[in-house]
Amino acid sequence: MIRHRAFPVDPWSVRETELQLDSLQQTESVFAISNGHIGLRGNLDEGEPFGLPGTYLAGFYELRPLPYAEPAYGEPEAGQTIVNVTNGKIIRLLVEDESFDVRYGELRSHERALDLRDGVLRRTAEWVSPAGRGVRVSSTRLVSFPHRAVAAILYEVEPLEEPTTVVVQSELVTNETLPASVGDPRAAFTLTSPLQSEYFDSQATRAILVHTTKASRLTVSAAMDHVIDGPEGTEFKVESFADLGRLTVTADVAPGKPLRLVKFLAYGWSAERSVPAVRDQVAAALTQAHHRGWDGLLADQRSYLDDYWERSDVELEGDAELQQALRFALFHVLQAGARAERRAIAAKGLTGPGYDGHAFWDTETFVLQVLTYTAPQAAADALGWRRHTLELARRRAGQLGLRGAAFPWRTIHGEECGGYWPAGTAAFHVNADIADAVVRYQAAADADGGFERDAGLELLVETARLWRSLGHHDAAGRFRIDGVTGPDEYSAVADNNVYTNLMAQRNLRAAAAAVERHPKRAAELAVDDEETASWRDAAQAMLVPYDEDLEVHPQAEGFTQHQTWDFEHTTPQQYPLLLHFPYFDLYRKQVVKQADLVLALHLRGDAFSDEEKARIFAYYERLTVRDSSLSACTQAVIAAEVGQLELALDYFSEAALIDLDDIDHNTHDGLHIASLAGTWIAAVAGLGGMRDHDGILSFSPRLPQALTRIAFRLCFRGRRLLVDVGRAQATYSLFDGDPLEIVHHGRRVTVSTQRPLTRSIPKQRPREPPSQPAGRAPEHRRPA
Numbered sequence: 014m015i016r017h018r019a020f021p022v023d024p025w026s027v028r029e030t031e032l033q034l035d036s037l038q039q040t041e042s043v044f045a046i047s048n049g050h051i052g053l054r055g056n057l058d059e060g061e062p063f064g065l066p067g068t069y070l071a072g073f074y075e076l077r078p079l080p081y082a083e084p085a086y087g088e089p090e091a092g093q094t095i096v097n098v099t100n101g102k103i104i105r106l107l108v109e110d111e112s113f114d115v116r117y118g119e120l121r122s123h124e125r126a127l128d129l130r131d132g133v134l135r136r137t138a139e140w141v142s143p144a145g146r147g148v149r150v151s152s153t154r155l156v157s158f159p160h161r162a163v164a165a166i167l168y169e170v171e172p173l174e175e176p177t178t179v180v181v182q183s184e185l186v187t188n189e190t191l192p193a194s195v196g197d198p199r200a201a202f203t204l205t206s207p208l209q210s211e212y213f214d215s216q217a218t219r220a221i222l223v224h225t226t227k228a229s230r231l232t233v234s235a236a237m238d239h240v241i242d243g244p245e246g247t248e249f250k251v252e253s254f255a256d257l258g259r260l261t262v263t264a265d266v267a268p269g270k271p272l273r274l275v276k277f278l279a280y281g282w283s284a285e286r287s288v289p290a291v292r293d294q295v296a297a298a299l300t301q302a303h304h305r306g307w308d309g310l311l312a313d314q315r316s317y318l319d320d321y322w323e324r325s326d327v328e329l330e331g332d333a334e335l336q337q338a339l340r341f342a343l344f345h346v347l348q349a350g351a352r353a354e355r356r357a358i359a360a361k362g363l364t365g366p367g368y369d370g371h372a373f374w375d376t377e378t379f380v381l382q383v384l385t386y387t388a389p390q391a392a393a394d395a396l397g398w399r400r401h402t403l404e405l406a407r408r409r410a411g412q413l414g415l416r417g418a419a420f421p422w423r424t425i426h427g428e429e430c431g432g433y434w435p436a437g438t439a440a441f442h443v444n445a446d447i448a449d450a451v452v453r454y455q456a457a458a459d460a461d462g463g464f465e466r467d468a469g470l471e472l473l474v475e476t477a478r479l480w481r482s483l484g485h486h487d488a489a490g491r492f493r494i495d496g497v498t499g500p501d502e503y504s505a506v507a508d509n510n511v512y513t514n515l516m517a518q519r520n521l522r523a524a525a526a527a528v529e530r531h532p533k534r535a536a537e538l539a540v541d542d543e544e545t546a547s548w549r550d551a552a553q554a555m556l557v558p559y560d561e562d563l564e565v566h567p568q569a570e571g572f573t574q575h576q577t578w579d580f581e582h583t584t585p586q587q588y589p590l591l592l593h594f595p596y597f598d599l600y601r602k603q604v605v606k607q608a609d610l611v612l613a614l615h616l617r618g619d620a621f622s623d624e625e626k627a628r629i630f631a632y633y634e635r636l637t638v639r640d641s642s643l644s645a646c647t648q649a650v651i652a653a654e655v656g657q658l659e660l661a662l663d664y665f666s667e668a669a670l671i672d673l674d675d676i677d678h679n680t681h682d683g684l685h686i687a688s689l690a691g692t693w694i695a696a697v698a699g700l701g702g703m704r705d706h707d708g709i710l711s712f713s714p715r716l717p718q719a720l721t722r723i724a725f726r727l728c729f730r731g732r733r734l735l736v737d738v739g740r741a742q743a744t745y746s747l748f749d750g751d752p753l754e755i756v757h758h759g760r761r762v763t764v765s766t767q768r769p770l771t772r773s774i775p776k777q778r779p780r781e782p783p784s785q786p787a788g789r790a791p792e793h794r795r796p797a
């Protein structure tokens with residue numbers, strides 16, 4: 014693991030105090046800014062050098078062939094890949110007759126900072142050209158949360174010593190050349206020149222480009238406008254070509270009197286609307302941005318974020334670095350989901366092309382856990398996207414010979430794009446994960462039942478139908494779900510995966526209960542009593558395998574009889590195992606890529622006793638290698654529950670620092686949004702012990718030695734709740750609405766707006782710490 018302290022500790026910003034060219038691709042991900050609709054990687058203003066240029070729009074993709082060595086029935090025919098759309102970030106600079114380029118001349122200072130409260134990326138640099146001309150360049154970049162189609166940059170340049178002629182070129186660049194893909198299955202497929210020009214125009218200080226994709230037939234438009242504030246004699250001209258829009262500004266600048274350029278950007282895309290319609294939509298958004306002005310956009314951004322932090326901040330005392338990482342994580346989760354609005358939230362958000370820009374179960378199981386309690390509208394929108402793709406999921410189920418809906422394992426638009434079916438189509442649990450997110454959202458945020466009626470019910474019904482047709486009652490009456498892959502991708506196509514079966518059980522019960530609440534709507538979906546009875550029967554008879562000898566559940570039937578992986582002889586360089594060993598060997602041994610049964614202990618904690626949880630956790634700790642970043646947060650949650658608080662903190666830190674420390678060495682492809690969401694999960698469900706089974710909020714907070722306080726805020730049924738945890742007691746404060754019944758360490762209590770409620774934290778029985786596979790223990794957290 015790299016432990017470079019690139020970023021000084023600061024509670025509200027992530028700051029890089031010098032430019033490290035060898036980790037540019039990684040910091041471009043860390044400094045990416047997004048509102049969930051538009052995503053700009055943290056590329057340098059002047060475009061070069063770059064690690065990987067990136068400008069993305071949620072849901073905007075190109076189709077590509079998926080070649081198979083052995084074609085088989087039901088395999089997805091085409092892949093979908095996120096497109097690097099027109100780059101509007103570029104502002105090139107000529108100082109006298111030399112290009113401002115940090116690789117040449119002398120870079121005296123360079124600082125970039127992601128400000129988590131203002132929601133902007135700031136950069137300042139002092140540079141002396143090879144000919145000895147010094148300039149100070151600064152830029153502030155934002156992608157607006159409240160104005161979904163808008164981004165903006167404030168760019169300033171002034172000489173350090175003597176009057177200097179500068180030329181600034183503000184550009185829109187389409188079809189940038191991208192570095193070729195590497196042989197890592199997690200990296201993106203590289204598309205060459207995916208966009209063809211449909212329209213371009215430029216006038217005054219504006220330029221607009223419209224393109225379409227060749228195969229997916231999507232239309233995208235990018236436009237820019239400027240406000241130029243320079244010394245007398247400043248000149249400018251604008252031009253446009255098929256793949257380039259350019260405003261060129263020439264000015265003679267003097268020290269203390271910078272040339273100031275505000276660049277407004279607008280983006281839009283559509284699968285349906287015509288080229289003129291998309292062009293005009295973007296032109297209108299640009300006019301709106303111009304009208305709001307730089308100061309207005311900045312103020313709107315701050316007020317949006319003030320609101321967000323007010324209802325979502327997590328304070329942590331005793332570890333300043335972890336505090337910073339937590340806020341960084343929350344900020345990026347918000348950036349990934351805030352304005353995605355009926356588009357998929359990708360595993361990397363809009364910070365990079367990793368995993369081809371696909372969304373997975375990561376969204377519902379990790380990201381939506383956080384958004385439901387911090388930005389509920391964004392959670393509703395994400396589930397609205399699933400609802401929107403139901404027809405595709407129904408078709409996929411039909412193709413597979415199943416009833417109901419089979420949602421894709423990975424996708425951008427809604428069709429299954431997983432070309433490797435054992436860790437794709439067979440991972441049916443994604444359907445129960447979506448249902449689980451629906452149930453959680455309904456209980457936490459759907460006060461008037463509108464969401465359930467419009468979207469939730471249908472999602473529950475169609476996924477319940479899937480489970481009913483995927484499983485069967487055996488001769489003994491038990492309901493079996495055979496031949497599926499659970500969350501742990503080092504086992505595949507196994508029978509009765511405990512996680513899958515328990516989540517399917519919840520799905521079936523929730524669907525039956527929702528039908529009872531909405532009989533009319535259910536009748537429209539052709540649900541009758543017989544069908545709901547069959548769901549209830551299946552749930553009741555659900556097979557949950559248990560190993561009587563070991564007194565633990567096998568992850569799936571037969572798992573505990575497999576040979577154990579030879580951890581002793583596996584070297585640190587052979588992780589992740591998927592890049593060094595064949596799947597067939599991983600599949601037939603006891604080795605766990607990521608929390609699977611342990612995730613069931615969290616999400617279906619109601620199905621296990623405390624003793625079972627402790628035994629299962631210890632057993633699976635010895636086998637879990639964490640080759641997926643989706644694991645550490647869940648291990649933190651269960652470690653905390655079974656009293657391993659120090660271990661919980663170690664896992665919490667690993668989830669939190671996944672990208673700031675580039676722990677998995679692939680932050681360059683984009684951030685690990687589910688792990689960043691997992692940071693909140695580790696804090697709130699882990700140290701806060703929050704559970705939400707059956708719509709009741711319960712907490713069992715406890716702190717590890719190193720921390721003195723953790724305080725988190727939640728939105729619950731339109732109310733705001735603050736949980737403030739110290740070493741000996743926890744205080745609950747409700748800020749609005751009717752009194753709320755919650756559970757504190759197993760006891761029901763009622764918290765009202767009248768006064769905060771304080772309860773002591775009971776002592777916990779000490780247990781032996783579990784062990785991990787050789788060399789795979791998490792780094793022990795020693796607060797800085």
Ligand code: BGC
Pocket residue numbers: 360368373374375500502606607640641642643687
């Ligand atoms: C994990 C999956 C996850 C995917 C995208 C894989 O490595 O095993 O569970 O959905 O990454 O984050």
